[in-house]
Amino acid sequence: MSTAVSITGLRKTFGDKTVLDGIDLTIARGQFVVLLGPSGTGKTTLLRLLTGLETPDAGQLLVPARRTTVYQEPRLIPSKRVLANVIVGQRRSREHREAGLRALAEVHLDGKARQWPATLSGGEAQRAALARALVREPELLLLDEPFAALDALTRLRMQDLVGDLVARHRPAVLMVTHDVDEAIRLADRVLILDRGRFAVDTTIELPRPRDLADPEIRGLRTEFLHHLGVRPTAAR
Numbered sequence: 001m002s003t004a005v006s007i008t009g010l011r012k013t014f015g016d017k018t019v020l021d022g023i024d025l026t027i028a029r030g031q032f033v034v035l036l037g038p039s040g041t042g043k044t045t046l047l048r049l050l051t052g053l054e055t056p057d058a059g060q061l062l063v064p065a066r067r068t069t070v071y072q073e074p075r076l077i078p079s080k081r082v083l084a085n086v087i088v089g090q091r092r093s094r095e096h097r098e099a100g101l102r103a104l105a106e107v108h109l110d111g112k113a114r115q116w117p118a119t120l121s122g123g124e125a126q127r128a129a130l131a132r133a134l135v136r137e138p139e140l141l142l143l144d145e146p147f148a149a150l151d152a153l154t155r156l157r158m159q160d161l162v163g164d165l166v167a168r169h170r171p172a173v174l175m176v177t178h179d180v181d182e183a184i185r186l187a188d189r190v191l192i193l194d195r196g197r198f199a200v201d202t203t204i205e206l207p208r209p210r211d212l213a214d215p216e217i218r219g220l221r222t223e224f225l226h227h228l229g230v231r232p233t234a235a236r
């Protein structure tokens with residue numbers, strides 16, 4: 001197993017609040033890790049430490065050079081067309097343009113390359129953001145609640161799309177979500193952050209696509225919800 005991310009003894013405090021309290025985490029190349037946890041537990045802080053937007057108070061972080069983040073909002077530049085957004089910051093060249101078009105095709109936005117971001121639906125804009133991430137061929141893909149703003153149906157489609165893209169490109173992934181079912185559908189491994197530490201670190205080896213009615217999956221859901229302080233309802 002070769003390693004994409006290696007974190008040891010990572011600590012982060014803001015004022016007198018310790019958000020990450022000496023965490024250790026190794027992510028293998030190609031591993032899809034999903035991080036769950038209530039609001040304010042430090043999930044975004046962990047991603048920001050991995051991207052280099054925050055500095056740790058203690059501990060060590062080893063991350064690949066090629067890493068990129070997709071956020072809850074697509075963060076497209078309104079004054080640039082869709083393709084220009086996808087290849088933003090890259091040298092102008094035919095290769096980059098063609099790679100951008102290929103990435104747009106992969107997220108099923110082939111026809112939208114020359115459109116303005118304002119003309120895209122929420123799901124389309126988020127797919128453009130995914131294309132912008134993909135075109136950089138990241139070794140580490142960070143996803144911070146990427147589907148949280150989308151309607152339920154679009155969200156399911158996006159989960160499938162991300163699952164397919166990751167299976168094809170094999171970056172290491174660290175995805176934050178609030179949605180336990182989303183975690184179970186996508187993850188090789190689920191982490192739950194609680195008071196600065198990982199309260200859960202569970203590997204899921206079940207084949208995909210995963211049937212949420214499967215008893216083993218229902219067991220995992222109950223366990224994860226319990227750790228999140230939620231009692232599952234009988235209907236699920």
Ligand SMILES: Nc1ncnc2c1ncn2[C@@H]1O[C@H](COP(=O)(O)OP(=O)(O)O)[C@@H](O)[C@H]1O
Nearest residue numbers: 014015019037038039040041042043044045046
């Ligand atoms: N730059 C900052 N300055 C002060 N406090 C911060 C800063 N960033 C995050 N925090 C605090 O750290 C805690 C964790 O935040 P965050 O990582 O955004 O949580 P999550 O993504 O899990 O909701 C919160 O209490 C938040 O208010």
Ligand SMILES: [Mg+2]
Nearest residue numbers: 043044045144
């Ligand atoms: Mg957050």
